[in-house]
Amino acid sequence: MVLRPEPLTSLAFAPYGDVIEAGEQASTSINEGHTEKFADLAKIEMEGGRPTVHIFRAEPASLPVLVRSLERHRLGSQAFVPLHGRPFPVVVAAERSPRAVRVFLSNGHQGVNLKPGTWHHYLLALGEVSEFLVIDRGSDEPDCEEWVLDEPLSIQF
Amino acid sequence: MVLRPEPLTSLAFAPYGDVIEAGEQASTSINEGHTEKFADLAKIEMEGGRPTVHIFRAEPASLPVLVRSLERHRLGSQAFVPLHGRPFPVVVAAERSPRAVRVFLSNGHQGVNLKPGTWHHYLLALGEVSEFLVIDRGSDEPDCEEWVLDEPLSIQF
Numbered sequence: 001m002v003l004r005p006e007p008l009t010s011l012a013f014a015p016y017g018d019v020i021e022a023g024e025q026a027s028t029s030i031n032e033g034h035t036e037k038f039a040d041l042a043k044i045e046m047e048g049g050r051p052t053v054h055i056f057r058a059e060p061a062s063l064p065v066l067v068r069s070l071e072r073h074r075l076g077s078q079a080f081v082p083l084h085g086r087p088f089p090v091v092v093a094a095e096r097s098p099r100a101v102r103v104f105l106s107n108g109h110q111g112v113n114l115k116p117g118t119w120h121h122y123l124l125a126l127g128e129v130s131e132f133l134v135i136d137r138g139s140d141e142p143d144c145e146e147w148v149l150d151e152p153l154s155i156q157f
Numbered sequence: 158m159v160l161r162p163e164p165l166t167s168l169a170f171a172p173y174g175d176v177i178e179a180g181e182q183a184s185t186s187i188n189e190g191h192t193e194k195f196a197d198l199a200k201i202e203m204e205g206g207r208p209t210v211h212i213f214r215a216e217p218a219s220l221p222v223l224v225r226s227l228e229r230h231r232l233g234s235q236a237f238v239p240l241h242g243r244p245f246p247v248v249v250a251a252e253r254s255p256r257a258v259r260v261f262l263s264n265g266h267q268g269v270n271l272k273p274g275t276w277h278h279y280l281l282a283l284g285e286v287s288e289f290l291v292i293d294r295g296s297d298e299p300d301c302e303e304w305v306l307d308e309p310l311s312i313q314f
Contacts, residue, residue, distance in 0.1 A: 022212040022288055031279040035215045040295065042210040051208045053199040053236065053270070053292065055179040058192045079210065081290050083240060083266070109240070111290075113210070122188040131179055133238050133268075133290060135210065138197065 001098065002156045003067065005089055005105035008112070013104060016092040016118045018042045020081055020111035042113035044135060045077040052138030055083070058125035065155040067091055067101065069148045070119040076137025080123055081111030083131040089155060091121035096147055103155055119147060158255060159313045160224065162246055162262035165269070170261060173249040173275045175199045177238055177268035199270035201292060202234040209295030212240070215282035222312040224248055224258065226305045227276040233294025237280055238268030240288040246312060248278035253304050260312055276304060 006012060010019045020041045027036040044051055070093060082088060085108045093100040096119065106112070113135075114120055123132060137143065163169060167176045177198045184193040201208055227250060239245060242265045250257040253276065263269070270292075271277055280289060294300065 020210060020212070020290075022214050027214070030213075031215070034218070035213050035280060038212040038214070040209050041212060044208045044210065046208075051201045051203075051292075052197050053177060053201065055177070055195040055198060056187075056192050057179050057184070057195070058188070061191070081238075081240070083238070083242075085240075085242075109288075123192060131266075133177075135208075135292065 001151065001153050003101060003103045003153050004156055005103045008090065008104040008106050008110050013112065015094050017077065017115040018113040020079060020113055021109060042079050043077065045116050046137035047075040048141065049076060049137040049139035052136055054134040056123055056132045056134050058123050058130050058132065060127050060129065061124045065089065065124060067121055067149065067153040067155065069146055070121055071144055071146050072117055072119045073143045074117050074145065075143045076116055077113050079111060079113040079135040081133040082106065082108055083133055085109060086127060086130060088126055088130065089124050093119040098149055098153065101153055158308065158310050160258060160260045160310050161313055162260045165247065165261040165263050165267050170269065172251050174234065174272040175270040177236060177270055178266060199236050200234065202273050203294035204232040205298065206233055206294040206296035209293055211291040213280055213289045213291050215280050215287050215289065217284050217286065218281045222246065222281060224278050224306065224310040224312065226303055227278055228301055228303045229274055229276045230300045231274050231302065232300045233273055234270050236268060236270035236292040238290040239263065239265055240290055242266060243284060243287060245283055245287065246281050250276040255306055255310065258310055
């Protein structure tokens with residue numbers, strides 16, 4: 001089965017979480033007019049934990065990109081913000097069914113914040129080693145459930 | 158009075174907050190070995206509030222860069238992570254004295270997380286319009302104190 005990337009828009013991505021970008025929405029002017037603030041772009045959730053900040057340095061995925069498994073975190077959101085400006089795919093599913101799996105393509109200036117419970121592939125980078133800022137729930141209590149697909153899905157760019 | 162930028166290192170910046178970078182510290186291998194995780198790079202604080210995520214789009218500062226005022230937030234940390242890869246200055250002071258003001262120069266791949274109470278100049282960008290991811294404390298309760306210097310300090314790059 002083949003997955004074709006869709007453009008990443010707030011509207012299309014709403015069932016899975018937030019798109020973090022300085023986009024179409026209204027901004028406010030701060031810092032004596034020197035800065036535009038695009039406010040409150042992600043709903044950070046961290047039931048029973050604390051917000052943690054990491055950098056993930058991802059190797060580029062081998063082509064073709066195969067989706068063999070997804071994972072989800074039920075207790076916290078997880079945000080991925082590209083620090084490199086290159087497009088990358090975001091693989092998500094609202095339920096545990098191969099038919100529910102979708103791929104969105106970030107333009108490289110869009111991050112995402114996955115809602116708690118959203119099935120997703122781990123971070124995928126294209127072309128070059130790529131760094132991302134990650135904001136998620138820190139806790140000693142593990143919160144990762146894995147779903148291994150019966151057959152891999154192939155992303156066709 | 159003239160301020161000269163110092164290199165931004167975790168050690169030198171420790172009195173003011175964290176440096177957010179994939180630097181020298183140990184990383185862990187995750188995602189089937191495809192990703193290096195540089196974990197827990199910022200202590201996010203948000204007394205009585207919630208963590209909020211913004212994008213700030215900053216106009217480049219006029220040269221010479223003059224520091225006329227600083228501000229501080231006592232109840233929450235504030236993180237600035239460059240999304241553009243260009244160097245930018247971070248102006249901070251541990252106390253309300255012109256002699257205490259220091260400037261650190263991020264290499265463009267280093268963000269900072271200011272501790273609650275750290276005096277700082279608002280975000281400064283150099284050369285081009287620059288976007289930053291910002292993580293701070295969201296609340297309806299205002300938390301910004303301003304200090305206007307008697308005489309401006311000039312940053313000499």
